[in-house]
Amino acid sequence: DAKTTQPPSMDCAEGRAANLPCNHSTISGNEYVYWYRQIHSQGPQYIIHGLKNNETNEMASLIITEDRKSSTLILPHATLRDTAVYYCIVRPRNSGYALNFGKGTSLLVTP
Amino acid sequence: GAVVSQHPSWVICKSGTSVKIECRSLDFQATTMFWYRQFPKQSLMLMATSNEGSKATYEQGVEKDKFLINHASLTLSTLTVTSAHPEDSSFYICSLVGLAGRDEQFFGPGTRLTVL
Numbered sequence: 001d002a003k004t005t006q007p008p009s010m011d012c013a014e015g016r017a018a019n020l021p022c023n024h025s026t027i028s029g030n031e032y033v034y035w036y037r038q039i040h041s042q043g044p045q046y047i048i049h050g051l052k053n054n055e056t057n058e059m060a061s062l063i064i065t066e067d068r069k070s071s072t073l074i075l076p077h078a079t080l081r082d083t084a085v086y087y088c089i090v091r092p093r094n095s096g097y098a099l100n101f102g103k104g105t106s107l108l109v110t111p
Numbered sequence: 112g113a114v115v116s117q118h119p120s121w122v123i124c125k126s127g128t129s130v131k132i133e134c135r136s137l138d139f140q141a142t143t144m145f146w147y148r149q150f151p152k153q154s155l156m157l158m159a160t161s162n163e164g165s166k167a168t169y170e171q172g173v174e175k176d177k178f179l180i181n182h183a184s185l186t187l188s189t190l191t192v193t194s195a196h197p198e199d200s201s202f203y204i205c206s207l208v209g210l211a212g213r214d215e216q217f218f219g220p221g222t223r224l225t226v227l
Contacts, residue, residue, distance in 0.1 A: 034215075038155075041202070041221065041223070042220055042221060043115070043117075043204045043206070043218030043219050043220050043221045044155065044204075044206075044218045045218070046215035046216065046217070049215070087154075096143060096208060097160075098145045098147075098157045098160060098206075099145075099155075099157075099206075099216060100157075101147075101154045101155040101156075102154060103154055104154065
């Protein structure tokens, strides 16, 4: 899997948009960008994934740059319950392999 | 999404005893399950890949004789930590893959193991 780089921590005020960046400059053409998050002492939770087009679901939006070397996960209206570690992972789709979790970004949403 | 359960959610045991952790898929059949562990303030690390009806594949550095994995059915995988020691204290998490038409993995809530 391609290596990703994320800031170790970020803060966001409740109600504001949280924009979490991820660099994946060595991503291959067949690799997708996946985002998971882990709330303290819980199992990780899938958020969203994409190849090259921007994606949106009920949880978040994913913006991937045209060269695919970086992406941004956007939580449009962060709540206190969004405080978690967010992991950006790149891998081929439907590969059936385990996820390679890096260190992620610890997001703290403050009142 | 798929519902994955783990039992127990936490366990405390004495050094030298064995502990079994169950991972169940409650609403779909999973041919592949993964076992991860997570030490405090660290990321998840893959321990092994478990395929129904076959022997598990272990990651480098994970002792297969110490961490016994049994994937006896499409809805149940078990991880047994044999002769547990304090350094085995960790958060153990399973995940399932392969829900038809979807690519995300579904994780269990985790099991906190503390070995005294």
